[in-house]
Amino acid sequence: MTSADIIIVGAGPSGTFAAYQLRGRAPLVLDVGYRAQESALDGNFYELRKARSAGGPDLFAEFIGPGFEGLHDVFHSSLSARLKGPRMRFVTRAAAELSPVVAQNFDASMSFAAGGMANAWGAGLYRFTADDLAGFPIGVLDLEPYYDAITAKVGISGADDDLSRFFGSVRGLLPPVTLGANGRALLRRYTRRRKSLNRRGLYIGHPRLAVLTRDHDGRRAYRYEALECFRPNDPAVYTPTYTLDELVRRGEIRYERGVLVERYAESSAGISVLARSSSTGERRTFRCRRLILAAGALNTAKIVLRSNDDHVTALPLLDSNRSSIPLVDPWGIGGALDPSVYSAAMLRAVYAGEHGPGLAHMAVYAIGVGTLCSDYLFDFPLSARGNIAAAKYLTPALLLVQLSYPDAPTPTNHLRLLPDDRLELRYASKPASPLESHVLGLFRELGYLGARGLCRRLTPGNSCRYAGALPMTATPVGHYQTDRHGLLSGTQGVYVADAANFTWLPSNSHSFTMMANAMRIADHVGRTLG
Amino acid sequence: MEANHIHRALFGHDAPEEVRRQYASAREALPLADWPRIDLERLIEHGADLEALELALRRSRRRNALTQRFQVLCYLAEVRPDNFGRFVNERRRWPAGWLILGLHLLRSLYKLAKGRRLVRVHDIR
Numbered sequence: 001m002t003s004a005d006i007i008i009v010g011a012g013p014s015g016t017f018a019a020y021q022l023r024g025r026a027p028l029v030l031d032v033g034y035r036a037q038e039s040a041l042d043g044n045f046y047e048l049r050k051a052r053s054a055g056g057p058d059l060f061a062e063f064i065g066p067g068f069e070g071l072h073d074v075f076h077s078s079l080s081a082r083l084k085g086p087r088m089r090f091v092t093r094a095a096a097e098l099s100p101v102v103a104q105n106f107d108a109s110m111s112f113a114a115g116g117m118a119n120a121w122g123a124g125l126y127r128f129t130a131d132d133l134a135g136f137p138i139g140v141l142d143l144e145p146y147y148d149a150i151t152a153k154v155g156i157s158g159a160d161d162d163l164s165r166f167f168g169s170v171r172g173l174l175p176p177v178t179l180g181a182n183g184r185a186l187l188r189r190y191t192r193r194r195k196s197l198n199r200r201g202l203y204i205g206h207p208r209l210a211v212l213t214r215d216h217d218g219r220r221a222y223r224y225e226a227l228e229c230f231r232p233n234d235p236a237v238y239t240p241t242y243t244l245d246e247l248v249r250r251g252e253i254r255y256e257r258g259v260l261v262e263r264y265a266e267s268s269a270g271i272s273v274l275a276r277s278s279s280t281g282e283r284r285t286f287r288c289r290r291l292i293l294a295a296g297a298l299n300t301a302k303i304v305l306r307s308n309d310d311h312v313t314a315l316p317l318l319d320s321n322r323s324s325i326p327l328v329d330p331w332g333i334g335g336a337l338d339p340s341v342y343s344a345a346m347l348r349a350v351y352a353g354e355h356g357p358g359l360a361h362m363a364v365y366a367i368g369v370g371t372l373c374s375d376y377l378f379d380f381p382l383s384a385r386g387n388i389a390a391a392k393y394l395t396p397a398l399l400l401v402q403l404s405y406p407d408a409p410t411p412t413n414h415l416r417l418l419p420d421d422r423l424e425l426r427y428a429s430k431p432a433s434p435l436e437s438h439v440l441g442l443f444r445e446l447g448y449l450g451a452r453g454l455c456r457r458l459t460p461g462n463s464c465r466y467a468g469a470l471p472m473t474a475t476p477v478g479h480y481q482t483d484r485h486g487l488l489s490g491t492q493g494v495y496v497a498d499a500a501n502f503t504w505l506p507s508n509s510h511s512f513t514m515m516a517n518a519m520r521i522a523d524h525v526g527r528t529l530g
Numbered sequence: 531m532e533a534n535h536i537h538r539a540l541f542g543h544d545a546p547e548e549v550r551r552q553y554a555s556a557r558e559a560l561p562l563a564d565w566p567r568i569d570l571e572r573l574i575e576h577g578a579d580l581e582a583l584e585l586a587l588r589r590s591r592r593r594n595a596l597t598q599r600f601q602v603l604c605y606l607a608e609v610r611p612d613n614f615g616r617f618v619n620e621r622r623r624w625p626a627g628w629l630i631l632g633l634h635l636l637r638s639l640y641k642l643a644k645g646r647r648l649v650r651v652h653d654i655r
Binding site for chain 1: 539540541552555556559560561562581582584585588592597598600601602604605606608609610611612614615616617618619620621622623624625626627628630631634635637638641642
């Protein structure tokens with residue numbers, strides 16, 4: 001039996017930063033820890049595709065895959081472009097077998113990869129403001145030192161612009177990622193109409209991204225190769241795996257890979273952690289004084305329910321619902337595609353007017369950048385041959401605004417552990433929001449055309465941002481709430497350090513807060529051991 | 531044969547050998563939607579306009595077996611360097627872009643009408 005003072009379950013963003021905070025105390029990190037296969041892609045997405053020289057990478061293997069992984073959306077429900085590339089499939093590998101779910105109106109994505117879902121994230125890291133933390137038993141000042149520490153470690157690019165008031169301190173930011181042609185055009189138009197748009201509640205600015213715009217912490221700056229959907233582990237685009245590997249290399253943590261934690265049991269002698277090998281199924285037991293659960297909101301909830309042998313209780317299920325709003329710039333039709341861009345969120349927008357549910361955060365993407373046109377070609381209304389021409393001449397003119405809605409606990413949206421050990425996820429559809437029409441109107445003022453009929457509310461779960469099953473409260477009750485330090489009610493040493501402990505999900509992206517809060521909780525756990 | 535005909539509908543010429551092979555493997559590995567049940571070989575023998583038929587079927591149901599065949603072939607073709615220029619516009623062509631889209635809009639209206647007639651004639655359900 002392996003023992004440690006502190007065991008951390010999971011090595012996604014939360015688990016890794018809990019471990020980072022406890023480095024030197026030799027916490028033991030238990031993780032399934034699937035890893036990416038090496039990619040042969042070296043160069044720019046577009047340059048590689050047009051190179052005809054022999055000896056280049058096999059583009060079929062890299063973009064489609066020997067198992068036709070890249071054709072996923074043709075035959076199954078839509079998967080994020082960042083998850084379906086052949087080399088990116090490790091992110092969600094074996095999730096259905098290791099953590100089976102029965103879902104109603106919920107497309108759950110889970111990761112058992114080292115670094116978790118962050119291997120496929122857009123790398124947006126945004127601080128929560130006091131408004132975002134309303135209802136949490138912690139405030140901005142509690143998180144500030146950890147936000148700063150992560151900023152220094154990870155390297156976050158961004159700018160002090162109109163969005164600073166929504167994203168908090170600009171301390172330590174690297175220069176923003178260079179915009180592509182349509183990003184520059186949008187920002188230019190916004191600057192010309194800023195006063196009028198601000199009066200109507202719209203603010204636009206640079207995103208804050210864990211993408212290096214200069215060399216930092218031993219990693220090189222981003223090269224604008226637009227390969228994020230196909231090539232894992234670009235050193236310039238941060239994933240928690242980099243920090244995890246560094247901690248292991250320096251001997252500051254212990255890391256056991258191939259371990260799927262199933263439950264824990266607490267006694268006066270400490271905490272037993274019961275697990276099995278993810279490859280052989282062999283049972284294993286670990287012992288610790290403090291247990292930090294950071295297995296992702298859904299799996300952490302599952303471990304807690306299973307530990308209580310509870311197949312009855314329904315826990316809250318929060319998801320950052322999204323709408324996608326396609327827009328076309330008539331002046332951009334026939335334009336040249338800008339090949340040297342970052343393929344994830346190009347710009348960020350916030351709506352702070354009277355038509356929204358509080359603040360509404362939006363990511364603005366250039367459609368088709370860094371992906372194959374075939375992903376969306378058949379969404380155009382022309383004949384197949386016409387659609388190919390449309391993809392060629394229309395793509396440089398297309399923008400996609402992805403609008404995130406906040407979510408709070410409701411009785412209709414919940415998760416439950418079934419007697420057969422599957423996780424039941426139920427989520428009620430939300431009605432269309434009038435905000436979409438309003439956003440269309442605001443972007444029309446900027447010269448972009450769209451239609452309400454083309455707006456699409458994504459299936460719940462599509463955001464991969466889940467939270468709220470074991471919420472933090474000032475006065476926790478029962479077995480399924482946590483105190484402000486993440487301590488699970490009714491336990492002496494079990495802590496929840498991922499988004500399962502969020503009280504609600506604001507519209508703002510929660511990744512940065514998840515990481516900072518995990519550090520804050522780990523800091524407290526360390527102190528309880530003296 | 532199927533790959534060649536779809537490739538011709540998309541690009542105006544037969545599929546390269548490698549694409550034909552990849553298409554055949556993909557068809558073996560991936561299950562097509564069960565609607566509509568069409569005998570593609572027979573339609574091809576009758577000289578049916580697959581592009582028109584695909585558009586008409588896609589307008590009635592987004593996920594259908596013929597559109598899936600077209601999509602698979604589109605993916606396989608798109609990753610080939612010789613097709614790069616068909617999918618990516620590298621030079622600004624402002625009036626040409628508009629003109630080409632306008633022509634394709636008119637062409638697609640014609641193809642849609644033709645496709646709907648084919649659906650009726652071949653009793654595709």
